[in-house]
Each structure stands twice: as structure tokens, then as C-alpha cells.
Amino acid sequence: MKIALIAHDRKKDHLVQFVIAYRHIFEEHDLFATGTTGQRIMDETGLDITLLRSGPLGGDQQIGAMIANNDMDMVFFFRDPLTAQPHEPDVTALIRLCDLYHIPLATNMGTAEILLKGLDAGLVDWRLIQERRQ
Numbered sequence: 001m002k003i004a005l006i007a008h009d010r011k012k013d014h015l016v017q018f019v020i021a022y023r024h025i026f027e028e029h030d031l032f033a034t035g036t037t038g039q040r041i042m043d044e045t046g047l048d049i050t051l052l053r054s055g056p057l058g059g060d061q062q063i064g065a066m067i068a069n070n071d072m073d074m075v076f077f078f079r080d081p082l083t084a085q086p087h088e089p090d091v092t093a094l095i096r097l098c099d100l101y102h103i104p105l106a107t108n109m110g111t112a113e114i115l116l117k118g119l120d121a122g123l124v125d126w127r128l129i130q131e132r133r134q
């Protein structure tokens with residue numbers, strides 16, 4: 001599965017801790033991330049991650065494009081609900097594309113844990129099933 005990892009600045013520690021805790025699951029998948037988030041996760045976990053542009057410089061849109069191209073399976077986007085983002089339209093667009101294409105999206109740690117454990121338990125196979133039908 002292709003997984004996107006994104007966190008706003010005040011949520012980056014949370015996402016790093018989350019990936020460390022569930023490294024054994026993440027390492028089985030293809031990981032992509034916006035630039036600053038991905039670099040931090042790579043530095044602190046040693047995981048191999050494809051780095052896209054930083055969020056404010058187009059990284060959110062790059063992940064959105066992957067979703068639109070049916071090239072992304074799951075998104076972990078730890079948003080900061082208390083800080084205005086200069087690229088808020090990009091943030092909104094990414095979330096909208098997840099909804100449009102039925103891409104599982106976690107915007108906080110609580111949902112993220114359920115989503116990742118669900119993935120590990122084989123509960124998120126609908127995209128694989130869909131692929132087989134095409």
C-alpha cells in the first residue's frame with residue numbers, strides 16, 4: 001500500500017512518535033511524505049520515505065495529484081487545528097480529494113491508530129479487491 005505522511009509543524013512530534021511506535025507496520029508499505037515531515041521521520045526512524053515538496057511549496061498538491069491518479073492508498077495528515085496555514089486552500093483540497101476518491105484519511109492520532117491497525121489486520125483491502133476487478 002502507498003501511504004502518505006504529513007504533519008503541520010506543531011503536530012510533527014506526534015506523527016514521529018506514532019511512526020516510531022508502529023514502525024513494524026509502516027516498514028511493510030511504500031511511504032511518501034511532504035518534505036519537512038518526511039525528512040524528520042527519516043532522520044528519527046531510518047525508514048525509507050519518498051520525499052515530496054514541503055507542504056506550503058506544493059507538497060500537499062503533489063499528494064493530491066497522486067490521489068487523483070489512483071496512486072495513493074491511505075493518508076495520515078496530522079493537522080494543526082489552532083494555527084492558520086498560508087496554504088490552507090491546498091490543505092482543504094487534499095482532504096477533499098481523499099473524500100472524492102474514498103481514500104482513508106486520519107487527521108489525528110486517535111483515528112490514525114485505528115486506521116493503521118485496521119490496515120495491519122487486513123481491513124483495508126477494498127482497493128486491492130477493486131484493482132483485481134479492473
Ligand SMILES: O=C(CO)COP(=O)(O)O
Nearest residue numbers: 034035036037054055056
Ligand atoms: O504543510 C504541510 C501540510 O499542509 C506539511 O509540510 P511539511 O511536511 O513540509 O512541513
